Amino acid sequence: MRKEEAILLAEKVASGTATDAEMMQYNRLFSAFQQQGDWDEQVLGNKQQLEEVIRQRLQPVLRRRRSGKIVYRYRWAAAAVVALLLGSGYYFLQTQPPPRLQPQAVRFRNDVPAPVGNHAVLTLGNGQQIQLDSAGNGTLAVQGQVQVSKNANGQIVYAGTDTNGSLNTLQLPAGSKPLAVIMADGTKVWMDAGAVLTYPTAFHGGKREVFVSGQAYFEVARNSHQPFIVTSTTNNATIDVLGTTFNVRAFRDGSNMQVTLLSGAVKVNSGNASQLLHPGEQLAVNTKGAMQVTAGADMEQATAWKNGLFYFNGADITAIMSELQRYYDIDVVYQADVKDAFVAKIPRDVPVSRLLNLLEMTNLVHFKIEGRKVTVIK
16 A cells, blocks of 8 residues: 555545445554554655644544534445544544553453353252253253253253243353253244343243343244233333344343344333334333334344344443453453544454454553453553
């Protein structure tokens, strides 16, 4: 890449017109600005002079951006891994001197690997607990006329009918890979780290009701004679379902409950309010029960966790670190108040340092890893 190409690339990124390939080029250029050495001065010229030229060329774009006249669009290739600052007015060109930090190799030497198991605990109706990651495949328990087994894919499967079904609870602690359970009616539920699901071994009567906290993705088996009801134990909101696919996010961290509908139809009830959702819509319910619907929601972002991805699209550092805290089972300490929003997309099977490195590439936030403690620093 030559000097004029670098300037043009920066303008496209700032204006929101960059393609996926150009975003990746920007990511590499961004990295080159952060590194000591490996700067091709014969091709790109003096680094400081190039920074100044790009800064001058970007000022009109950034002024329009702050006035709200630019509409951003980010199109992601399936394997794209990009970290891009949103909302501050700076990209890789900062007017303040960089912070004095230890080298990243020193700060990240105590890395935290991605979870290798789900560490789930299944509590049966009689109170017996089964540690699923140490249980072999095959039959785990028989409750009445219902058999509980673990298949070759690690999924928990219920089979059989029982008019006296008992309640089971499946708990997925922090530091766990997602887990899927197939209920006796054929409904399939994926659970994320930190989720708890309570459900009967077999459904009988006029409804099918389960209880959830945390994040879960439902594929509900259709049965018009026996509606499916999901109750959030976080805020007592309920979701009425017939047969559909949707994602529920309801953690006990003070954040809004979110219901994202992929297909079918659901009705969410909270207090005296209710809202019918259509495919492509996302409903947020705040701690006071107020509801807000977003049409054309980002389905990929809502279900990225189920597909093995971290996907943050304009998330602040607190939201990002909450996600990492649950998945990697880490403690997070804040020594800096970071107001900026970030975009990042990366597989979940990498150590925590890989994602932290992406965020550090913005030069707006830095981290230190000490055992299972991650400190956010400026």
